[in-house]
Amino acid sequence: MANTEQVVAEATGSDQYLTFQVLGERYAVNILDIKEIIEVTQMTRVPMALAAVRGVMNLRGNVAPVIDLAQRFHETPTELDRRTVILVVQIEVEGEWQVMGMLAQEVNEIVEIQADQFQPAPEFGAGIRQSFIRHMAQLDGRFIVLLDLARVLSVSELSVHLGDDDRSSERMPAE
Template identity: 40%
Template sequence: MTTATAVLAEQDIERRHDQNQYLTFVLGRETFALGILSIKEILEYSAPTEIPMMPAFIRGVVNLRGAAVPVVDLCARFGRQSTPVTKKTCVVIIETRVGEESHVIGVVVDAVNEVLEIPHSDIEPAPSFGASIRADFIQGMGKVRGKFVIILDVDRVLCIEEMEMLTQASADSGVVQSAA
């Protein structure tokens, strides 16, 4: 095996290893996970700058090294009540891709737990019913220490097109309400 082939093989093993690693976090009383490959950083919570006429799940924007990054409240995105901000509340900065475009979005979580390696053999398919969030938001159910962790499909949860439609609908209803 040539040196270049060995390096490529090592990179492939490392990439597969990263694909099995998930950042776990808490929302309310449930534990969720996101693949670490989509996570850019974790920030201590500071109140985002609010933007008028946004849907309830968009808390506002934060300044990330000069760039305005939208912040999504995952509880509100899942149709739940927002949980109060505590010392453990964080903003996880995530990069999503839509075709060739990449988008950086922050998500508010109640607390970050740990990075876990969950082998593919320990991931069950998403349930078709009974989940507390939309089934299409769930990539799978990871078995960790005898309990299930909900592995989120980041591209569905933070789907830019869907969030833009909801933002437009929210703006339209604001116009209708103010005209009435």
């Protein structure tokens, strides 16, 4: 009988992924994790929130936080232009589903990635925290970082308010 890793590899053998840009780098998430892609809308800044929390938006009558991926990965805010989008995802937080938006520079395409194209996250040199990376994949001679949404959108990390403890200056760059 096949072991669990083999079964998982076979089950994800031809998944489709949405690729997008953040500060010129190519990232991807499983297409099934994306609920919709919307134009950047009015966002309301949340006082004392971490800089990566760009604000909250009204999504059909519900409040949804918007996380700026560039700020989360590199402490550099996304410059909004006509190609900037919000990728709406739904993640499970403590047994409940929460809708969140991820601000990205632009959407590229949907790609199919075979299981044999997956590689483990490098120990260093990927440009973002290793814990944010689920896998790497090589496609058309370029690497794509497949994000671990549970870690990138960690509610426990993102819900910390500035000033809650003495380490607040470590989280937000000085202006």
